[in-house]
Amino acid sequence: MDFRTPSYLTNGKNFMNIIRRIFQRCGDHKPNPNFKEPKEMLAVKEVKRLQKLNQLKPVNYHFIIGSSTFLLKNEPLExxxxxxxxxxxxxxxxITFWLVxxxxxxxSNQLSGIQxxxxxxxxxxVELTAIVSVDQSFITWLKLRLQNVAQGNFIALNGDILSPLASKLSAQ
Incomplete structure (x- = not known):
């Protein structure tokens, strides 16, 4: 497979290959020594620990959402x-964005308007795909470039959304 030619296949392994290729093309796969995990994005263990201690602060996430077929096959999202x-x-x-x-x-009850x-x-x-970020300007930028997507936001770790990046799909 030629990695310079994007493949927008979305079934099974090919979906994860799209994500892997995005990050593989970004560099040499070595951990960045200057990388600092954003305070808003805590590891799952840390989230659970802080939930037990009741010290977790809510975070505002922004997203666009659309049909998986449309976003992953018809648009140059990769x-x-x-x-x-x-x-x-x-x-x-x-990196402060994720594809879910x-x-x-x-x-969530917070998203009745989007529903x-x-x-x-x-x-x-229809199966949906979202790009989620803590950066509102990035999501606005994506919304301007992608047609037929809905834009919204929600507050996580407070109320009914405890895991903002959780998927209904089981890990394959």
């Missing part, structure tokens, strides 16, 4: 995310 990851690496910043297939956060939009667009029974 290229956009790869370029953004390269920009973050050049600037020495941590079949996100669980859509079941209504998806229902009206006929996307209630």
């Amino acid at each position: 290229e956009m995310l790869r370029e953004r990851a390269q920009f973050f690496k050049r600037e020495g910043k941590p 297939k079949s996100p669980e956060f859509l079941n 209504d939009k998806l229902l009206k667009a006929g996307l209630s029974n």
Whole structure:
């Protein structure tokens, strides 16, 4: 397979290969010694520990969401995310966006407006993919470049969304 030619296949292993290629193209796979995990993004163990101690602060996440087929096959999403990851690496910043297939956060009461939009667009029974970030300007930038996606935000770690990056799909 020629890695310079994007492949937008989304079934099974190919979906994960898209994500791997995005990050493989960003560099030499060595850990960045200057990388600091953002305070908002805690490791799962740390989240659970802080939940027990009741010291976890809510975080505002922004997202765009659309049909998986549309985003992963019809739009140059792989290229956009790869370029953004390269920009973050050049600037020495941590990556603050994630691609979540079949996100669980859509079941939240906070997102009833988005659920209504998806229902009206006929996307209630379609597999959805979201790009989630703590950077509102990045999500706005993506919304301007991608057609047929919904934009929204939610507060996680407070209320009914405890895991903002959780997927309804089981790990393969």
